[in-house]
Amino acid sequence: MxxxxxxxxxxxxxxxxxxxxxxxxxxxxxxxxxxxxxxxxxxxxxxxxxxxxxxxxxxxxxxxxxxxxxxxxxxxxxxxxxxxxxxxxxxxSPSSPQFHTEIHPLAVVDPSAVVGAGTRIGAGSYIGPKVVLGKDVTIYPNVTILDECTIGDRTILWSGTTIRERCHIGNDCIIHPNASIGADGFGFRPCAERGLVKIPQIGNVIIGNHVEIGANSCVDRGKFSATIIGDGCKIDNLVQIGHNSVLGRFCIMAGNSGLAGSVTLGNQVMIGGSASIKDHVTIGDGAIIGAGSGVTGNVEAGKTMLGYPAVEARNALKQWAKLKQLVSN
Missing domain, CATH: 3.40.1390.10 (MurE/MurF, N-terminal domain)
Structure with a gap:
């Protein structure tokens, strides 16, 4: 003790x-x-x-x-x-779970993968072809990293995490259990002959340095080019980030919030819990989206938005005050 x-x-x-x-x-x-x-x-x-x-x-x-x-x-x-x-x-803080050997004999590491010095790989993990792992990476049991991914120095991947092919994660990141990085984006189009036609998602995910992604969160790969998470972003549990979204530096997304496809966040944007952002929306630097809000249009830098649909905070508070008066009357 x-x-x-x-x-x-x-x-x-x-x-x-x-x-x-x-x-x-x-x-x-x-x-x-x-x-x-x-x-x-x-x-x-x-x-x-x-x-x-x-x-x-x-x-x-x-x-x-x-x-x-x-x-x-x-x-x-x-x-x-x-x-x-x-x-x-x-x-x-207590000690982290211990590794008795750097690469567990029950881990599968493709011969073409590059494993940096001091990197540890737990039992049941799979490291695919042409994967590059940096120095002092920690991969806990039952992690999957598919072909041609790169993982930066000192990054930690907790059990159950899946990193799909061609995705790139920077240095000093923490990916919590059961996170999904690089799954297909949600892209379908109606077709009279075939019902819903799946749109191929051929891009990838690029995650910067010092990023933390919570348990059971999903970052979808781009339809083309990349979904990008900037340096220092902190993503809570159960968060959805849609294909081709781009997050600037030091953004925060609280639990159960979500970005539809092609959303752009500036630097230091804060997204409250259960907030949802419509596709192709741009949110400026330093903006704050209140918990449970639904953003359907662009947000200027520094603005605070509340409500569903979201409006500027002071207007939302006025609306709620008037509704309260109507109810009380």
């Missing part, structure tokens, strides 16, 4: 200790559930009221905290408690 003194934790956070405690800290926990040997966090003033009844011996807090820590308890004051929380969680 990992244990730290408050001074050892603050050495990492580089904050200011207010109060004192000799208690050794064994784990992080939320305020309501914490025990007297655990550290917690107060990232917003609205949670300060929970400190009085919490048993935590230490809390990481913002510099504008307005309450004292109390007897035999302490605060570590930092500029941003939410960011500091990530450092504390990293300190207490």
């Amino acid at each position: 990992k244990t730290y003194s408050i001074e050892e934790i603050n050495h990492v956070l580089k904050g200011t200790i207010v109060g004192s405690t000799l208690q050794m800290i064994q784990a992080p926990e939320q305020l309501e559930r914490a025990c007297d040997n655990e550290i917690s966090f107060i990232g917003s003033k609205k949670y300060e009221r929970l400190w009085l009844t919490s048993k935590a011996c230490v809390a990481v807090v913002n510099e504008d905290i307005s309450i004292p820590p109390g007897e035999n308890r302490a605060f570590i004051m930092v500029k941003n408690a939410d960011l500091a929380m990530s450092q504390v969680l990293d300190l207490f």
